[in-house]
Structures are given as C-alpha cells and as structure tokens.
Amino acid sequence: MKAAIFKGPYELLVDEYNLPKLDKKQVLIKVDVCGLCGTDFHIYSGEAPSNPPIIPGHEFVGTIIDLDSSVEGLSVGDHVAIDPNIYCGECYYCRHGKINFCTSLKALGVTLNGGFAEYSIAPSSQVYKLPKDLPFASAAFAEPLSCCIHGMDIASIKLGESVGIIGGGTIGLMMLQLVKIAGAGKIILIEPIKSKRETAALLGADFTFDPHSEYMNDRISELTSGGLDVVIECVGKSEAANLALKLTKKGGRIIVFGLSEKKDTMTINMQNFFHKELEIKGSLLNPFTFSRSIELLSTKKVNAESLNPVQFKLDNLSNILRSPRDFSVIKYQVSPN
Ligand SMILES: [Zn+2]
Ligand SMILES: [Zn+2]
Incomplete structure (x- = not known):
C-alpha cells in the first residue's frame, strides 16, 4: 500500500x-x-x-x-x-x-x-x-473534538459566564461551539484572519476581534465588566497566553490548550496573579471523551461541515x-x- x-x-x-x-x-x-x-x-x-x-x-x-x-x-x-x-x-x-x-x-x-x-x-x-x-x-474531527471536550471538562463553564477564545482555527472554532452548548453568556473570539472571524460569527460568537485592533482590550473589558470569566487559549504561543492573562477578570480561569513550541513561556506578574486569584490550567489529550465526541458530531450539536x-x-x-x-x-x- x-x-x-x-x-x-x-x-x-x-x-x-x-x-x-x-x-x-x-x-x-x-x-x-x-x-x-x-x-x-x-x-x-x-x-x-x-x-x-x-x-x-x-x-x-x-x-x-x-x-x-x-x-x-x-x-x-x-x-x-x-x-x-x-x-x-x-x-x-x-x-x-x-x-x-x-x-x-x-x-x-x-x-x-x-x-x-x-x-x-x-x-x-x-x-x-x-x-x-x-x-x-x-x-x-472526532479526535480533536475529544481533546476539546477534555478542555471543556477542565474549564467547567457555568451558565452565563463570559468566555474568550483566543484562536479561530479548528480547535478554537470547535471550542466556540462547545462553549455555546455549555451555556456561556458573552462569547468572544480573537483571531487575526478575517474569514475565520466570519466563520466564528456564523457559529455563534457574540463578538470577534482582530488581536491587532487598537482598542480590543478596552472594548472587551467594557463588554465584560472588567474581564472575561474564562479564557481558552487555542493558539499555543506566548503572545496568546500572555493576552489571556490580561483579559481575564478577577477570580477568572485560563485554560492553556494550544500546543506551543518548546521555547515558549508565559510571563506572570506575581502580584497580579495574587490579586486576581487566577486559576491557570492546562489540558492534555482526551481521557474518556472519545464517545462523547462522536455523539456531538452524530447529533450535529457540533457542526464540523462549517469548518470547510x-x-x-x-x-x-x-x-x-x-x-x-x-x-x-x-x-x-x-x-x-
Ligand atoms: Zn491532533
Ligand atoms: Zn500508563
């Protein structure tokens, strides 16, 4: 063969x-x-x-x-x-x-x-x-979706919480759909490529931002009374992780989902971390989530076709x-x- x-x-x-x-x-x-x-x-x-x-x-x-x-x-x-x-x-x-x-x-x-x-x-x-x-x-998409489901289990989003997703690739756009199913309030997706932001809007993002836009941080702060409850990093780059640190509200949670390069680091100001009571968690692989992933694809709760x-x-x-x-x-x- x-x-x-x-x-x-x-x-x-x-x-x-x-x-x-x-x-x-x-x-x-x-x-x-x-x-x-x-x-x-x-x-x-x-x-x-x-x-x-x-x-x-x-x-x-x-x-x-x-x-x-x-x-x-x-x-x-x-x-x-x-x-x-x-x-x-x-x-x-x-x-x-x-x-x-x-x-x-x-x-x-x-x-x-x-x-x-x-x-x-x-x-x-x-x-x-x-x-x-x-x-x-x-x-x-069953395998990457099963990994996203594990990330969602870790994020344990509560009804009405504001959620930011950094990155509008396969993972970000599937996370977006899961976050919607989970009953999030405002869902904000950050992605530099316009066509991906458009797909995100079609799939239910309430707001999308180009990370290079000038007033993004202020605007997100306004929309979320000072910051997001949960940010899911789906890029795997230092810039994205550091942005997550900025955009999260006091008492907020960050899920580091993207696989970065070996050299990438997150820079955390300790006082900021302390005052915000931040929770930062990674998400690795897909323990016991594969059947649930197939279930979400079969019932079309997650729309894979729109990922073209x-x-x-x-x-x-x-x-x-x-x-x-x-x-x-x-x-x-x-x-x-
Ligand atoms: Zn993979
Ligand atoms: Zn073992």
Whole structure:
C-alpha cells in the first residue's frame, strides 16, 4: 500500500509500505480521511516527540475491511474513528485514573503507525463505531473534538459566564461551539484572519476581534465588566497566553490548550496573579471523551461541515508540510484512497 513515512525532521516520503499480518485484537481499516493537525507540523519539524520511521496521522476514520477473530463488537464494513492514544493501564497515573499522564503512552500516528496511508492497523480498543450517515469528513474531527471536550471538562463553564477564545482555527472554532452548548453568556473570539472571524460569527460568537485592533482590550473589558470569566487559549504561543492573562477578570480561569513550541513561556506578574486569584490550567489529550465526541458530531450539536475541510491526496502531504502554512485554511484533510 501507499503510505507517508516520516523518517526524521523535515523528511517525509510517500512510498510503498508492506502491511504486517493482523495480530490478536487488531483491526484493518481502509482510511477514508485523516486530518492534518498542528501536532503533525510539530512532529515534522522535530518540535513534538515521535518515533521515526513511522506513518504519521492521528485523526483518521475509515471502513473496517478485516479483523482478527479475537475482536468482538466490530465487523467488516463498519465505519469507524480511531482514538490514537493508547494508555498502558499499569503505570502510576493509569492506576489513578489519570490516563492522559500515562508514562508509557503510545499514540497511533505519533509513536506508532497512523493514518496517512491507504490502510492502517489499530488495536480494537482504539476503534469506535460511527453511524453510517455521518460523513467521514466530519467524523475525522472526532479526535480533536475529544481533546476539546477534555478542555471543556477542565474549564467547567457555568451558565452565563463570559468566555474568550483566543484562536479561530479548528480547535478554537470547535471550542466556540462547545462553549455555546455549555451555556456561556458573552462569547468572544480573537483571531487575526478575517474569514475565520466570519466563520466564528456564523457559529455563534457574540463578538470577534482582530488581536491587532487598537482598542480590543478596552472594548472587551467594557463588554465584560472588567474581564472575561474564562479564557481558552487555542493558539499555543506566548503572545496568546500572555493576552489571556490580561483579559481575564478577577477570580477568572485560563485554560492553556494550544500546543506551543518548546521555547515558549508565559510571563506572570506575581502580584497580579495574587490579586486576581487566577486559576491557570492546562489540558492534555482526551481521557474518556472519545464517545462523547462522536455523539456531538452524530447529533450535529457540533457542526464540523462549517469548518470547510480542504482535502488533498497523500502525494501532496510533504508539499503541504514543507510550504509556509496557509492559516486561512481551517482544516486540511488527507484522503489517501
Ligand atoms: Zn491532533
Ligand atoms: Zn500508563
């Protein structure tokens, strides 16, 4: 089969790859769509840990075409989404129910072969059945959405709270929809690209701002009686995290969601932190949220179609990863077959 093979920083090759035979509890999937994620760019540049040579791609969906006889509850022909994160079940964190901190975490498309290929093999524990009327292009958002749901669980937004979202990419625009479902009051999305702000407005943002606009901070302060109750940082950059610190009200909460580069730091004035009683939390991966994610996509409570994924063939993957990123595209998806 054809697969994209990551061999090390800035080295990705689309080549023939021989699939091994199915092992116990494994499923063979014909990949329909695999989303390209910010993390893939970080893996490509060596900023995120990986285990080359591997086939990247951790946001994939497709059809089961074969499965080992030991697999229960799944059948050939099922449409499925894959939760790429495989926890060991034995380490300190797994035994304390904090599986996303697993010290032996493996992930399909990160440390094990994933979905930038015509076919992919996954352990049945990672495979989730999809309703057949959910288009694959929408279902491929199940993985990033499951991570957003974990972030939302951490944010525990109360009805009527004002929420700011920094970043209007895939994550920001899905967070926006979740924040709306959660019953937030004013929802404010901050994003430099106009077309993304327009999408945010369509999806229910009450106000959108270009972070470069002169009076943004004052205007947000006016709209929210001095600051936002919750700010969700969905960019992964120092500037965005530092902006979150400025925009949050006394007693407010910040969720640092975006994956930053290794060098990025947040600068906190200690007195400010003290007087504001700020709460700052990170959000890592998607512990126990995958089924809920599929539920929100299937019931169309989260609208994935409006994120307008742009699909391309496997052969173009290295080109996209190599070229300067076109940030006006909300989501790229590879359709390998
Ligand atoms: Zn991802
Ligand atoms: Zn573990």
